[in-house]
Amino acid sequence: MKVIVWNAPERMNVEQHEVPMPKVNEVLVRILGVGICGSEIEGYLGHNSLRVPPLIMGHEICGRVEQNGDGANQFDVGQKVVVNPLLFCDECLSCLKGLTQLCAKRQIVGIHRPGGFAQYVAVPQSTLVPVSESMNPYRASLAEPLACSLRAVRRAIERHTFPNIVVFGAGGIGLLSAKVTRLLGASKVLIVDTNDDRLHMARNIQFEHIFNPTKGNLKEHAAALFGSKGVDVVIDAAGFQPTRESGMELLSPGGTIMNIGLGIDETKLFINRLIRSEIEILGSFCYTRQDFYDAVQLLEQGVITEEGWTEVRSLTEANTAFQDLVSGKVINGKIFLDPSR
Secondary structure (H helix, E strand, O other), X not given: OEEEEXXXXXXXXXXXXXXXXXXXXXXXXXXXXXXXXXXXXXXXXXXXXXXXXXXXXXXXXXXXXXXEOOOOOOOOOOOEEEEOOEEOOOOOHHHHOOOHHHOOOOEEEOOOEOOOOEOEEEEEHHHEEEOOOOOOHHHHHOHHHHHHHHHHXXXXXXXXXXXXXXXXXXXXXXXXXXXXXXXXXXXXXXXXXXXXXXXXXXXXXXXXXXXXXHHOOHHHHHHHHHHHHOEEEEEEOOOOHHHHHHHHHHEEEEEEEEXXXXXXXXXXXXXXXXXXXXXXXXXXXXXXXXXXXXXXXXXXOOOOOOOOOEEEEEHHHXXXXXXXXXXXXXXXXXXXXXXXX
């Protein structure tokens, strides 16, 4: 089978591997579509310590059951499924608290074991969630990033009523987070990005308020847009010094900044303002099983779709796709890879 192997920073190669055999309680999935995640871009550049080459990345997966291993009998061959790539022990303290995404022994398909940048992948039966035949595989592949966004937004707005929200980043997680904020009752949403093409794309999918901070004063723009109520919530889907610093500056007293972007690790923050204004800083990693199932339902219902902000490329174009994402040449917020092309 064809696979895309990340062999070194900024180098992915098309290789031929044997089709994996599903082990006990595992299922072989023939991949129909797989999304490129923003965290994988950092991995591609060699900035993510969790990803170690050589590695087959890819954790946003939709496919069909091709073969059941011994003990795997919950899904019929040919059934359409999405993969919940987060594996947990169900025994550690975090799991016992229901925080399975923080499992001490957690593993993620496409990071700790071969992922979906391939024609086939073997995964535990427990990771599979059925989806309808009518849903196209690219929309279905959004289940994982939508689950991430859904959890982050739910937690960010928990203390706020009809909040004014600023979202940093018009990539996949940023746009999905912005979409979720509207579903959950946001008053106004401002999307901030330094890429004009992406901002125009966001406007084309009905986000009225967009801003490029390299071309004006973001704080003044936000004050004019949000008025006396100000900014209640900032969702940082980028994760860099300027976005984290600006997010803190924008928030009204009592506001919340939700960090979901993993751009950099070390960040300088002005903590005295946080103290004096009682600003809440949160981080969100992955999702619970409930978040994942809720995300699948939103996609099944067509409440959130891939239309107008995504594109599809061949699996063999993966390295070029990553290069384009790194250089900012990609207008759309999301790229899917299709192994059949």
